[in-house]
Amino acid sequence: MPYTVANLAIAPADRKVLHQRIALRFEQMLDQGFLDEVLALRSRGDLHSGLPSIRAVGYRQVWDHLDGKLTRDEMQERGIIATRQLAKRQFTWLRSWEDLHWLDSLASDNLSRALKYLGSVSILS
Incomplete structure (x- = not known):
């Protein structure tokens, strides 16, 4: 191949931090009108809980809540x-990549680490 490919991934090294961020993000989505968004989709009349788009993470749970199947x-x-489970599947998939270089999203020196790595694989030479 005439090009060198460098695979970089960034995520918190501490899984507990990732879980906290997922919880915070879901709460923010609810605070910013996610329930209203799903309610508006339901009111269209052409969608139902069996569709892949409605079975997506988050949408499924809100839809079930609006159906009265779940409390808030x-x-x-x-x-x-469900979001944590999705993240776990994504990490499993990423770990299967050859030569994937991980960066800790909590590190303050990710730019220099990324540049150093890119230099080591002849991307920046």
Whole structure:
């Protein structure tokens, strides 16, 4: 191949931090009108809970809440759990990549680390 490919991934090295960020993000989505968004989608009349788009993480849990199947607290907890499970699947997929170089999203020197890595694989030479 005439090009050198460098694979970089960035994520918190501490899984607990990732879980905290997922929970915070889901709560922010709810605070910023996610329930209203799903309610508006439901009111269109052409969508239902069996569609892949409605089965997506977050949408499924809010839809079930609006159907009366889950309390708000259950919806929020299940949405966070589903997001964590998705993140775990994504990490599993990324770990299968050859020569993937990880950066810790909490590190303050990621730019210099990335540049150093890119230099070591002849991207910047």
